[in-house]
Each structure stands twice: as structure tokens, then as C-alpha cells.
Amino acid sequence: MDKTPEQINQDLLRPIYHASWRFYASVAVLAALVLAAFYAWGYQMYHGLGVSGLNRPVYWGFYITNFVFWIGISHAGTLISAILRVSNATWRRPVTRCAEAITVFSLSIAAMFPLIHLGRPWLFFWLIPYPSERGIWPQFRSPLLWDFFAINTYLTGSVIFLLLPSFPDFALIRDRSNGWRKKIYSIVSLGWRGEPKQWHRLEMAMRIMAVAIIPVAVSVHTIVSWDFAMAPVPGWHSTIFGPYFVAGAIFSGIAALIIAMALLRKLLHLEEYLKPLHFENLGKLLLVMSLLWFYFVFAERLTTWYGNFPSEMSVFWSTQLGRFSPLFWTMVFCNFIIPAPILAIKSLRSKIGWTVVAAVPIVIGMWLERFLIIVPALSHKYLPYAYGTYRPTWVEITITIGTFAGMGLLYLIFSRVFPIISIWELKLGMQRKAEAAPELASQEAATEQP
Amino acid sequence: MKAIYGLYPDPDSAQRALNVLERAQSELGFRKEDIAVLSGEPYEEYGFGQRDKVTRMPWLAALGGLIGGLSGWWFVSFTQKSYPMISGGMHLVTKWPDGIITYELTMLGAILTTLVTLLITARIPDWRGRKLYDPAISNGRILIGVINPPEMAREELEKRLRTAGAETVKESVS
Numbered sequence: 143m144d145k146t147p148e149q150i151n152q153d154l155l156r157p158i159y160h161a162s163w164r165f166y167a168s169v170a171v172l173a174a175l176v177l178a179a180f181y182a183w184g185y186q187m188y189h190g191l192g193v194s195g196l197n198r199p200v201y202w203g204f205y206i207t208n209f210v211f212w213i214g215i216s217h218a219g220t221l222i223s224a225i226l227r228v229s230n231a232t233w234r235r236p237v238t239r240c241a242e243a244i245t246v247f248s249l250s251i252a253a254m255f256p257l258i259h260l261g262r263p264w265l266f267f268w269l270i271p272y273p274s275e276r277g278i279w280p281q282f283r284s285p286l287l288w289d290f291f292a293i294n295t296y297l298t299g300s301v302i303f304l305l306l307p308s309f310p311d312f313a314l315i316r317d318r319s320n321g322w323r324k325k326i327y328s329i330v331s332l333g334w335r336g337e338p339k340q341w342h343r344l345e346m347a348m349r350i351m352a353v354a355i356i357p358v359a360v361s362v363h364t365i366v367s368w369d370f371a372m373a374p375v376p377g378w379h380s381t382i383f384g385p386y387f388v389a390g391a392i393f394s395g396i397a398a399l400i401i402a403m404a405l406l407r408k409l410l411h412l413e414e415y416l417k418p419l420h421f422e423n424l425g426k427l428l429l430v431m432s433l434l435w436f437y438f439v440f441a442e443r444l445t446t447w448y449g450n451f452p453s454e455m456s457v458f459w460s461t462q463l464g465r466f467s468p469l470f471w472t473m474v475f476c477n478f479i480i481p482a483p484i485l486a487i488k489s490l491r492s493k494i495g496w497t498v499v500a501a502v503p504i505v506i507g508m509w510l511e512r513f514l515i516i517v518p519a520l521s522h523k524y525l526p527y528a529y530g531t532y533r534p535t536w537v538e539i540t541i542t543i544g545t546f547a548g549m550g551l552l553y554l555i556f557s558r559v560f561p562i563i564s565i566w567e568l569k570l571g572m573q574r575k576a577e578a579a580p581e582l583a584s585q586e587a588a589t590e591q592p
Numbered sequence: 593m594k595a596i597y598g599l600y601p602d603p604d605s606a607q608r609a610l611n612v613l614e615r616a617q618s619e620l621g622f623r624k625e626d627i628a629v630l631s632g633e634p635y636e637e638y639g640f641g642q643r644d645k646v647t648r649m650p651w652l653a654a655l656g657g658l659i660g661g662l663s664g665w666w667f668v669s670f671t672q673k674s675y676p677m678i679s680g681g682m683h684l685v686t687k688w689p690d691g692i693i694t695y696e697l698t699m700l701g702a703i704l705t706t707l708v709t710l711l712i713t714a715r716i717p718d719w720r721g722r723k724l725y726d727p728a729i730s731n732g733r734i735l736i737g738v739i740n741p742p743e744m745a746r747e748e749l750e751k752r753l754r755t756a757g758a759e760t761v762k763e764s765v766s
Binding site for chain 2: 146147148151271277278279281282283287288291292294295298299302306309310313314317318328329332333334335336337338339340341342343344345346347350351354355357358361365566569570573577
């Protein structure tokens with residue numbers, strides 16, 4: 143990419159200064175869906191949880207499915223940004239901020255679902271450990287409380303991880319703005335000046351954060367999996383859940399990132415920055431995760447089938463051949479049968495359109511996977527007389543749709559406030575490439591000599 | 593605060609300017625600490641990008657993690673003993689679940705310590721805007737200059753900054 147720093151500034155700051163009618167129309171549509179979701183939640187708070195499909199024995203349904211799903215999506219940022227920073231993969235530079243934003247927003251959405259799921263959400267503060275006169279204390283032996291600490295730690299870390307590399311770009315916007323924009327960006331840039339000391343400290347902080355956030359991300363989804371695995375419910379009480387959930391999270395996260403990048407590339411005209419190479423590399427990661435996902439599902443299913451415990455087999459057959467089988471086989475199609483061949487063929491994987499065609503069913507499939515982990519097991523516990531069914535109502539469906547709209551809305555607003563690609567990191571990558579070019583050329587010349 | 597500085601189009605000319613200033617310190621009567629370097633991206637391969645590099649941030653982050661972990665363990669075990677409710681047949685203070693909370697607070701401690709160390713050592717936020725700055729840095733220029741130079745050295749400084757390859761040489765008063 144032969145662009146001057148000024149051209150890069152102009153290209154990547156354009157969405158902040160200019161917005162077309164399409165932007166406002168999209169915001170309006172998404173905001174309407176979000177408002178509908180809030181209305182549905184308010185309706186539920188007023189009339190009680192009975193307006194949802196939750197009932198004995200299926201006490202967890204769409205809300206917890208969404209909770210686990212969005213936590214999974216949040217692993218996009220951690221994988222792409224943190225792991226690729228640590229491994230110094232140079233192709234990551236245009237992708238990191240998109241990924242970090244997905245993490246922050248999806249975590250925020252996920253964190254709402256335990257509140258939505260509460261019959262009396264105004265009592266959520268009972269989860270917070272502070273001295274009170276109720277004579278009880280949050281139960282530290284409960285996985286739900288581990289969730290509280292894990293998600294808050296991950297959210298704090300992810301917000302910091304998103305903000306740290308943004309300060310120099312805020313300073314850039316500050317220097318090119320007037321009026322209210324200059325005031326706001328002067329504040330959020332924290333007076334960034336670009337001294338060598340500031341750069342060193344920033345890069346060191348980013349390195350530490352990249353190393354620290356990876357185990358936190360692994361622990362978050364492992365702890366979320368333990369919401370299920372710690373319970374003696376048929377189909378849940380399995381040691382594989384921790385790594386299974388983490389692998390699934392990374393899988394869905396990469397797919398969501400590919401979709402987000404493709405949309406941004408199209409809508410913000412970032413063709414020269416988000417290139418087929420980025421999608422191809424993410425496609426390779428997605429292929430690996432698809433194979434890993436299949437391995438985990440196969441291992442878990444085989445173990446269950448081989449053990450042949452009656453209580454577990456009723457759950458097993460309900461998903462393989464019974465009531466939930468259409469959803470199960472749709473999930474397998476979406477997560478493996480469709481994407482794996484597409485991503486395995488290089489001529490397809492190197493085309494952005496095909497990578498997106500592989501990614502979209504994965505997001506659907508992974509949502510179905512969360513649903514299929516939760517509802518069939520609760521529908522078929524130990525005693526047949528207690529078997530039950532679950533059917534979501536308009537309240538749950540509206541809230542679910544609203545969260546997807548909310549994610550889109552947050553992302554749209556983000557793209558107007560933050561440069562969606564980290565400008566200084568992109569320029570740094572170009573600088574290092576330019577410095578390495580003479581060295582590479584002389585190495586190539588040396589190898590070509592007889 | 594007064595300053596004289598040059599804006600350089602590339603890191604090679606900026607490095608030349610820094611070398612010139614460092615050689616001229618004692619002659620023109622300013623200290624090394626008075627030399628200002630600002631850039632719109634880090635230049636770690638150049639000498640001017642290596643200034644003030646030493647930091648204890650990783651050690652401080654580790655210390656923050658240790659404090660977070662110890663605080664987490666104390667918090668969990670203290671509160672479990674204060675509200676002694678046995679559940680699930682487990683001990684009152686249970687190592688495995690408490691270890692999870694301790695681990696999360698260890699990581700939180702490390703993360704927050706990193707952030708605080710960055711803010712303090714990078715001296716941000718600095719909203720007063722009294723320090724030397726030029727918006728041309730955002731367009732890829734590198735600022736090399738001297739803060740509060742002696743009055744009699746100003747002309748010579750300006751000349752040497754230009755000779756080193758400055759696109760413009762400016763004076764700043766704030």
C-alpha cells in the first residue's frame with residue numbers, strides 16, 4: 143500500500159467527519175429494534191417472568207443462550223488483538239481495533255442478560271459483595287458468582303485494551319478538528335503529545351495487557367461453562383465443557399469478526415486497508431477452529447453414547463433423532479459441513495465473499511449450539527415425569543433480536559467516534575516494512591547469487 | 593515556557609538534528625533534559641526514539657497482581673468466616689472456588705496497576721496544554737527542539753536546526 147501518512151489520515155478519519163443518509167437510516171432502524179427490546183423487557187418486569195417461555199423444568203432458555211453466545215463472540219478481540227500482538231503477526235494491524243470493539247460491546251450485551259433473566263432485576267446488587275444487614279453474603283462457591291468476577295475483570299481489561307492504543311488516534315483527531323469536536327477529543331486524548339517516553343510506556347502497557355488478557359479470556363468462558371458443568375444435570379456434568387466452550391467462543395468470535403470487517407470494508411470504503419489477505423488469514427484460523435469444534439462435539443457425543451447412562455441417553459437421542467434433531471443437524475451443517483470445505487479450498491478462502499459465506503452460518507450455528515446445550519438437558523432430567531418443553535415467547539424473541547440490533551448500533555456509533563483502524567499502528571507497520579525492505583532485498587539477492 | 597524547535601519530515605533528519613543538539617549542549621548552554629522530541633508514531637530503531645526507555649512497568653504489574661491476589665484471598669476467606677454458611681457439603685473456606693475469585697482479582701490487580709503506571713509515568717492526563725506541542729506532528733512530522741534555551745543561543749540553535757534538515761523552525765511561547 144503506497145499511501146502517504148496524510149492520505150491514511152484522510153481515509154481513516156473520513157467516517158468520523160462525514161456520514162451519509164445511509165448511516166442515519168441504519169441507526170434509526172437499529173435503534174427502533176433496540177427500543178422494542180427495551181419495551182419487551184419492561185413488559186416482562188411489569189408482568190413477571192411468566193410472560194417468557196421459562197417454566198419448570200426449563201428455567202434457562204433464550205436469555206442464558208444469549209448470555210453464553212455473546213460471551214463467546216467477545217473472544218474475537220482477545221484472539222485477534224492479544225494473541226496476534228504477542229506473536230507479532232504483522233498482518234493484524236488493520237484488524238485489531240475492529241476486534242477489540244467487538245469484545246467490549248458483546249461483553250456489555252452479555253452482561254445484561256443475567257439482569258434480564260432476573261425476575262426482580264432491581265435486586266441484582268445482591269450479587270455484589272458489600273456489607274449489609276440481610277444476614278447473607280454472596281455465595282463464593284457458586285459458579286454464578288465466579289461469573290460476576292470473571293466478566294467484570296474481562297470487561298475492565300477489554301475496555302482498557304481498547305482505549306490504550308486509541309489515545310494517539312484521539313490526539314490526531316484533536317489536532318485536525320475545531321469546535322466541540324476539538325474540545326471532546328482534547329479531553330479523551332488525555333493531552334497525548336507523542337514523547338518517546340509516552341510511546342514506550344504505551345507500548346509496554348499494551349504488551350502487558352495483551353499477555354494478561356489472554357488467560358482472563360480463557361478463564362471467563364471456562365467459568366461460564368462451569369455454570370453448566372458444575373450442575374449434576376444429564377449432559378452438563380462433563381469435564382470437557384471448559385475447553386469446549388473456549389474453543390467454541392473463539393470459533394464464533396472469529397466468524398463475527400469476519401462479518402464485521404466485511405461490512406466495514408464495504409460501508410466505509412476500506413478496500414485498501416482490509417484486504418483479501420486479512421480475510422484469508424482469518425479464514426485459516428476459522429478452518430482450524432471449525433475442525434477443533436467438530437473434534438470436541440464428536441468427543442463429547444461419543445463419550446456420552448458409549449457411557450450409555452439412561453438419563454444422558456434421553457438427552458442424547460432428543461438431539462440426535464428427537465425433538466431437537468432439526469436444530470442439531472442444522473448446527474452441524476452451519477458449523478462444519480458448509481464452512482469447512484469452503485475454508486479448506488484456497489481459491490475460495492482467498493475471496494472475501496466466500497469467507498463471509500462461511501462465517502455467517504457459523505454465527506447461526508454457534509447460537510444454536512448454545513441453545514442445544516441448555517434446553518434439551520433441562521427438558522430431560524432424571525425423572526421422566528419431570529420432562530418438559532420450552533417455547534420462547536415474543537418477549538424473548540424481541541429481546542434477542544434487540545441485542546443483535548444493539549450490537550450493530552453500538553458498532554455504527556463506534557465507527558463515528560473512533561477510527562475503526564488504528565492509524566498509528568498502521569503507519570508503524572508501514573514504517574517497519576519500509577525499513578526492512580532493503581534488508582529483504584539484499585537477502586534475496588544473496589540467495590539468488592550462484 | 594519558551595522553546596525553539598524544528599519540524600523534520602523523516603526520522604533520519606530528525607536523528608541528525610538530535611545529534612547536533614546533543615553535541616551543542618555545553619557550547620550553547622542547555623541541558624540534555626531540555627531537548628524535546630515529539631512524534632506521531634514511535635521510532636524505536638532510531639536514537640531519538642530510545643529516550644527515557646527504562647521502565648519498571650512489568651514488575652509493578654506483577655506486584656499489582658500479587659496484591660490483588662492476596663486481597664482477593666483475604667476478602668473471600670474473611671467473608672466466608674464472617675458468614676459461616678455451609679453449603680453443598682463443602683468446607684467453609686474452600687480452596688478451589690476461592691482460588692477462582694483470587695485468580696480473577698490477581699489479573700484485575702495486574703491490569704489496573706498497568707493502567708495506573710502508564711498514566712503516572714507517561715504524565716497523562718495533561719489537559720493544561722502548557723507543554724510544547726505542534727499539530728504538524730499528526731501529519732508525520734517529527735519535532736526536535738530545545739525548551740527554555742538561553743537567549744543568546746537562539747540564533748545559533750535556529751541555524752543548526754535548519755542545517756540538520758528542518759522543514760520549518762519555529763519559536764513557541766506558552
